[in-house]
Amino acid sequence: MFHFDRVSKQYSDQPHVTDAPPILSDLSLHIPAHQFVCVLGPSGCGKTTLLNLAAGFIQPSQGRITFARQPINGPSPHRGVVFQDATLFPWLNVLGNVLFGLRHNGYSKNEAKKQAELALQQVGMQQHAKDWPAMLSGGMRQRVAIARILALKPQALLMDEPFSALDANSREHLQDTLLELWQREQHTVLYITHSVEEAAYLADRVLIFGPAPHNLHTDMVIDMPRPRLRSSMAIQKLTKQLREQLNQLPCCLKPCHRGEN
């Protein structure tokens, strides 16, 4: 579904300056449809850049990225993004936030309302349709953020540490909600995380990112049956294995980019 073909990305103020160190370098990657891919790795090695490229927020310096065989030219409702902080519009209530995208994609008023209510129901927020984002907890806000892209029936979900700011309990609930939705709707998921446990629990495939020029440090397929148990031996073994891979990388890197986030 996603296809990265020899993609490089470097941030610099002047586009013609080419000696700024690249954050992604010569990355080739294929993500098939319906796969749940988690990306792990130290800060500053291009995970968020990968997601921003896939979302179309930024363009690669070199190489080509396609989605469903079409080149990515910009953001699109086919590739729904969930940000680390729920970026709900504070001047709209919960229902208004979900309706926002629908109304901008040509749904009629009634149809949009029906879709929005269904999406809120899918994430368990139908009771809070009239609430304002400021009144909600972080977990509830992320549920609404998921609902507003679900309503648009995206083919891919791009998630940038979506649950990392939540307490452990909400995080696990939201992970389960996400897995349920994914199993029902069969999205392609690109999920950035810092948590090894989260990756082991969620992913079909884990990518461990390291610093350029060899960004793709590890590409591991996880064919563990679902539903998985967080406390199972298999998960713990996998966690240990992933952690060993991560430990081979430096713990954090100097940011070499501007203009991101």
Add this chain to the structure above:
Amino acid sequence: MIRRFQHPVAQRLISLLLPCLVIVLGWQLVAELVSHWRGVPFPTPWTTLCRLGELLSGRPLTGHSLYLHTLTSLVRWFNAFTLAAACGLLFGVGCARWWWLERMLAPIPLLLLLIPGLAWIPVAILIFGIGEGATRFMIAVTAFAPIAQATLHGIKRVDIALIRAAQMLGTRERALFFQVLLPAALPALLSGLRIGLGNSWRVLVAAEMVVGTGSGLGFSIIEARWSLDYPSALACILMICLIGLLFEQGLFRTLERRTLERWTLTGRRS
């Protein structure tokens, strides 16, 4: 001591009355001291209040009632402020929308902010002559800068994540501007309007004093001074204060409370 009054109305009342008490006491003290040391009668809060009462019940001041003076000032201010607000908003929105406009015009409000309101008097008189036009010009020019500046910066500082979220949801450029950037900049916009309002109200009074037009609160203050009617002058100052407070607290605070605090962009977190 204040903590003990938990009832919100009681708390509000206290937080309103306490500063008033301090002001009245300070005023009284100054009046006593000035009367004692300089031997001139300085109007006490009580004399001023009595005079304000008389003026409000119809005693004429420099040929007109206090109501007419107030109304003249308000109409004058309203006309000029509306014009300035419209221009300021258009300026800010335009500069935020088109980069070349920003390149060309962005320093203008910055420069205007540096010029004190009263410095416009010669310019105003040169352009409009003595009278209504000059006063309005001064009001408009002082209100314009903070509004334009706040609008431009408010829009430019909208969180990029909010913009990306809207783009990802399929918002096109035009809708993005009107349905995301403008509402997200609303807090900055409101604060610009509030500052513009305060500035222009202040300069209105000063402008009336200098480019006198025969009526208005500022004109009355200066006239009362010439006729040594100091209690009336202070009564007018009190009136100016009250009206300013009414606009600032009554109008803009309410607007802020109803919109911003509901979506907690500016924090009332208690």
